[in-house]
Amino acid sequence: MIVIKIGGSIVENLDPSAIYDIGNIVKKDKLVIVHGGGKEVTNTAIKLGKEQKFIVSPSGVKSRYTDRETILIYTMVMSGKINKSIVGMLLRQGIKAVGITGIDGGILRAVRKKKLLIINDYGRKMMIEGGYTGKINAFDPSLVDILINSGYVPVISPIALSEEFDFLNVDGDRAAAYIAGGVKADKVIFVTDVSGLILDDKVVTNMTLEEAKAALPRIGFGMEKKILACTEAIEMGVKEAIIASGQVHNPISAAITHKCCTVIAIR
Numbered sequence: 001m002i003v004i005k006i007g008g009s010i011v012e013n014l015d016p017s018a019i020y021d022i023g024n025i026v027k028k029d030k031l032v033i034v035h036g037g038g039k040e041v042t043n044t045a046i047k048l049g050k051e052q053k054f055i056v057s058p059s060g061v062k063s064r065y066t067d068r069e070t071i072l073i074y075t076m077v078m079s080g081k082i083n084k085s086i087v088g089m090l091l092r093q094g095i096k097a098v099g100i101t102g103i104d105g106g107i108l109r110a111v112r113k114k115k116l117l118i119i120n121d122y123g124r125k126m127m128i129e130g131g132y133t134g135k136i137n138a139f140d141p142s143l144v145d146i147l148i149n150s151g152y153v154p155v156i157s158p159i160a161l162s163e164e165f166d167f168l169n170v171d172g173d174r175a176a177a178y179i180a181g182g183v184k185a186d187k188v189i190f191v192t193d194v195s196g197l198i199l200d201d202k203v204v205t206n207m208t209l210e211e212a213k214a215a216l217p218r219i220g221f222g223m224e225k226k227i228l229a230c231t232e233a234i235e236m237g238v239k240e241a242i243i244a245s246g247q248v249h250n251p252i253s254a255a256i257t258h259k260c261c262t263v264i265a266i267r
Contacts, residue, residue: 001185005034005176021250023093033155036172037082055118066169071132078157102160105143110134110160134168139182173229181236191246196262230264
């Protein structure tokens with residue numbers, strides 16, 4: 001079993017061989033795909049006249065502020081345009097794909113962040129309403145297992161349900177980690193636009209779980225989330241977490257054989 005996370009910015013820039021590559025992998029392995037798409041959400045929101053607000057945490061992490069209007073746009077773009085575009089690409093390659101969200105079957109649950117501590121434009125800390133963002137705390141694999149065992153490839157958009165049944169914007173990388181752990185995947189592959197984690201101007205090819213955790217303070221925003229998701233997946237029983245380039249020939253097969261990537265495992 002393999003879980004693949006495709007970042008929103010890489011969906012349109014995947015190597016042309018990627019979908020054909022996935023088709024070959026499906027013949028041998030069960031597969032789940034999780035996708036992002038934050039940039040497309042921003043573009044659509046602006047076209048609809050909804051200004052997007054980004055906030056910065058005290059640790060320097062920049063993220064979208066998701067108010068009620070934004071979560072509706074987020075759900076529409078993620079679960080509609082992006083999700084169905086990926087499903088369409090897979091179907092054209094003869095892959096039996098089904099697009100769902102973390103809402104369907106209540107598979108992804110998250111705790112809504114009631115308050116957020118941010119750094120304002122004057123460099124001061126301040127507390128604001130949490131909006132519709134959440135931190136994943138549970139994944140129910142029942143629906144995904146049914147689809148996989150029926151020969152389908154689930155394509156999942158990272159929207160979760162709160163305890164009050166609100167739709168929440170959750171981190172796609174960490175959603176992939178929870179899903180990989182829940183379906184007892186052997187590997188989770190984070191497909192991005194770089195060839196893995198770069199430290200000291202070099203791609204790190206292999207790391208243990210302990211090394212990855214120790215490196216987190218040295219890693220920049222964006223890649224830091226992916227490494228964190230990798231460590232979470234390993235701790236949930238996934239054997240290997242891989243960060244790989246989607247811009248090489250047969251990118252998924254290359255990642256599986258540990259080419260052009262960073263591999264994190266318990267060794």
